[in-house]
Amino acid sequence: MLESSLYYKDVLDYWGQWDKDYQMFALSNEEWRNVAILCKFLKVFYDVTCVFSGCNYPTTNLYFRGVWKVHKVLLDTVKVPYSFLTPMVKQMQEKFNKYWAEYSLILSCAAILDPRYKLNYVQYCFNTIYGIHVSDFVETILSNLRLLFDEYVKKSKSTSSSLAGSSNISDKNPVDSGFDEHNDNSTDFGRYFDESDDYKRYLNESSTRSEKS
Structure with a gap:
């Protein structure tokens, strides 16, 4: 609702100028600024909720x-x-x-x-x-x-020792076929978390300080 109101800000302002019944609901410039701030603030919670609610990953x-x-x-x-x-x-x-x-x-x-x-x-x-x-x-x-x-x-160690003499162990790892069906990179992490280049700079700095073990 906040995103829609910001998108139609000019329309709503115009409506407030010409419709007497709507004038009491028209927002000032300060109130519009607060709406934009609040929308940006709540957007983070919305994006995080969408990620946490995923069912295919x-x-x-x-x-x-x-x-x-x-x-x-x-x-x-x-x-x-x-x-x-x-x-x-x-x-x-x-x-x-x-x-x-x-x-x-x-x-x-x-x-x-x-x-x-x-x-x-x-x-x-x-x-x-x-x-x-x-x-x-x-x-x-x-x-x-x-x-x-x-x-x-x-x-x-205890598990491997008990299974060492078993002849029923397959050489192939059991794979859940249903997992592959949903493993389609359905989570586009970038669209949910718009992080800056701070992390990349942090990685570059840390890599120069110490070698990989």
């Missing part, structure tokens, strides 16, 4: 990116002196921080396991949020990942 690895985007928008909005948005956004932040504190760890692990993101992307996201304190959060994530990996190694 996995979504677990996308949660971190979407939630971080919301986190960043809340932080940026509070910094800018938009008086009509600030009280609402501060209340949103209080509720958001509660859930972010509980789930940021597991969301980060899922993003790191996605080969398109890995650790670099999580480091970049935390850096935009926490700045100089980013190393503390990243180290917590890495220590938990190591614990998960150690547990996986123990379980895989």
Whole structure:
């Protein structure tokens, strides 16, 4: 509705000038500016919701990116002196921080396991949020990942030893044919998250600082 109103702004202004019954609903230039700001603010939530609601592709690895985007928008909005948005956004932040504190760890692990993101992307996201304190959060994530990996190694050893003598194991990996039908790159990540070149610059800087292990 907000996008449609902005598209027809000139029409609505003209209508407000000539229709006496509509004049009381006509918006001032300041109100139109607020509508544009609010529309841009809410668009992020709409795009993230569309990504999370996908049914033809996995979504677990996308949660971190979407939630971080919301986190960043809340932080940026509070910094800018938009008086009509600030009280609402501060209340949103209080509720958001509660859930972010509980789930940021597991969301980060899922993003790191996605080969398109890995650790670099999580480091970049935390850096935009926490700045100089980013190393503390990243180290917590890495220590938990190591614990998960150690547990996986123990379980895989016990499983492999029990299956070693079995002759029913096929050389071919079982593939769910239904997955291939839907694996059609239906998620165009660019249209949902219009990120700047900051991440590319971050990757270039980090690649010059250390070699790949």
